[in-house]
Amino acid sequence: MFKKITKFILNQMDPFKELNPVESIAHHEHYRPLCLLKKKRKSKRIFHPDPYYQQTGFTLDDVLLPGEDGKHIESIHPDSSQFTLSNVSADKVDGDLSISVDPATVGLQGAAFFYKGFSIKPQKKSVSLGSLEALSREREIDMDHSFIQQLQRTDIELYVVTEILEASEEAVYKESTKAGGGFKAKCYATVFAKGTRENTQSIVIPMGCTLAFRTIQIHIKDGAWNLGYFKLENHGKPTQQAGSSVELRVDVTEVEYSCRIFSELSPDLLPIILNTIKAVMRDKNLLQELSQKMEEVPEKNDGYELKTESPDLQGLFSTLQHSPRDRVLLLAEGITYVLDALHELMEDQLLLLLESLERKIVSQQLKLVENLLTPHLKYRMWPFHVDAELLSFPHVEEQRLTIALVELSGVQLQEDGSAVPRDQPFEAVAALFVALYALNLLSGSK
Template identity: 50%
Template sequence: MFKKLTQSIVNQLDPKGDLVPVCSILDHEHFRPLCLVRRKRRAIFHLSPCYKQTQYRLADVLLPGEGDKSTESLLPSPGGEASRQFTVTQSVTNSIDGNLGLHVEPTRIELKGVTSLAKEWTIKMEKRPVPVAKLEVLKEEREINVNHPFIQQLKKTHQNLYVIHETIEASEETSYKESTQAERSFMAQLYAKLRMKGSRVNNQSITIPKGCTLAFRAIPLAIKNGSWDLQYFPEATNRSCFVSDGMSQGKLGELEAEVKKNCQILSKLPSDLSIVFLEAIKAVMRDRNLFQELSQKMEAVLDEGGCCELKTDSPGLKDLLSSFESSPRIHLLSWAEAISYTLDALDELMEDQLLLLLESLEEKIVPKQLKLVKSILEQDQYRKGPSSIDHNLVSFTQEKEEELTIAIVEMSGVKLQKDGSVTCGEEAFSAVAALYVSLYVLNLLSNQD
């Protein structure tokens, strides 16, 4: 819920800018002004850059200067002259009427239902910037401690370092509530084998504490021989601290190249390892805690160059991590990159969507769904009117498979009719791209072609 809230705030405040939403309320304290962050690999399906916390602040990696001037003096005080306060409100109420024909041996069942979604929130926020001019003065007064273990590790692993210079914080405690009500059987529940009749009400809420970081802006640092600089135009130069991460154009050809680069190693897995990888992916799609654990393990592998201990008490991950520990380092790193990329894509999907994908695996229709999603991406009409694709891609031998596929696609912002008519939302490409990556990996590991 927190991620949806912060993404919504960024979409309203800075839809095409460089404001980055904080994804987890548990980590918000690590995205305050002057905190140091690392940037995750750029992916086409990310609407905005993604960053990882480092547990360090700028002051932690600086050498003492004359008078040992504290960096705390750079921080704007709450409600201070440099701060700005404003309020954002959103109210959404959707109602969907529908019916579903499902063939369940030995009878056919007709189900009808109404699904409604309501969410409403008002949040008061404060913008807290660190004047870049003050950072320019600071870099002349204090050098980077190049012998700091963290800086040494970054240099060894060729990773860039960024400093947060502006945040959007909650200026008072706020509650965010979301209510979903489904009468009879909701499609996602049905296909996920949660066979239910009657009505279902799902109320969720989260309390945003005062001072919680909701979004931020970061600027890359260039470090050389103890000196450091701010990179105002990082994409236009090669002055990156350790390695440059370029921008993506977001077209299908580039998406396919990106997927091939990150996931080709999975096509070379022996059949027994493919099963191990697939079972682990399926496990994390069902369990958010497992998802987070595997993500952290893969980040540790990549950050430490494979020199980390991979132990777990989770049965769903034991076989996979055991395979990692017994494999050559070159394979371990490539596998970790592929899994990390896959998890990033899965993380962009809705929870119900993940359950529907698991059902698609059981129905063995993932290959056709992959072709369908690719055809949608080929239309390249996200800012144009409706278009159409080959209606055969929407035709399945069973109506259940057809309705299942349409439900999955529509959760990514695409309106798809059984005759092949397609209408996409303005921001649909990234969501559909994430779905394409997810289907590609599931198809690759399950060998359903």
């Protein structure tokens, strides 16, 4: 829910995408000015165009040698301007839905009413680059610091937070669902309610909570450090016309390339990975553990050992432990890519995907979602149509399950193929496409 809020704020205030949203309210204090971050991966994702940053627990001041006056850095100043953003929306739906998902069976009859809304006042705080330049001439990096010593043995990039967007006062975000009949109160697959039920979810954003941040890279050599002002990531690459079908094909090619290892696996290894993926789809904590372990594999150049207390991960870890290094790196890359996409989906969608696997409709859902990834969805946000045949399933429950799955990514579908995008859903639909693509490969669907 917090990630939904921060992305909305940036969509309204940062059209050039110079800031990065904070995705977890539990860790917002690690994204304050002068905090040090490490970039988790160099490549971006079709479903997550922002860089991936990870907290280090240190600030720039922590790793610098003491200055002559012994004082800490005091160059933070608040921007004088504040902004007020409000978002209120309400929807009413009617219909008839019935989905069977272990351990719950869910039905929808009658009508339902959805409401969400909040008002927040963001404020900027920043550190001037000029003051950082002056600081780099006055104080060197403490090369004996344990964090710096370990960093030097890796190829991890280090960044410092130079600007943040924070909540200048407490704000409350609320989502409310009121339904009659046998309608789900929160999701299509996990709640069964008889009679009238109202479900309200809310989150309190405290004053001073970091909502978004900007960084600049730090280069360190022999105690000296400087700022990386220019990025050469696109140097020499041709620029595609915005919104072109060629660009969208490049996006799909990214998915094919990142998941290429799965099409090369032996029939005995495919079920091991598929069962592991299915297990983490049911348990967010397990998903987090697997993500962390897979991300650590490339960083351990002098050997690796995969340990876990979870029986659901043991089979995969045992297989990787006895595989050649180059094979393990490819598998870790592919699994990490899929886990990142799953992390972008709602828990309700993960359960619907598991049901789709049982019903063996993932292949058709994949074709439908790929059909949704058009320039209409990425740039123009206009209603459009998809091939209605892709919404034709052997059973009506499968059609409605699929419509529910897509709607949770922000696109309303009708049986005639008309599609209405809401809340800039391209990234959410792209994450769903990646999940379906991987599950289709791993399950051997045609």
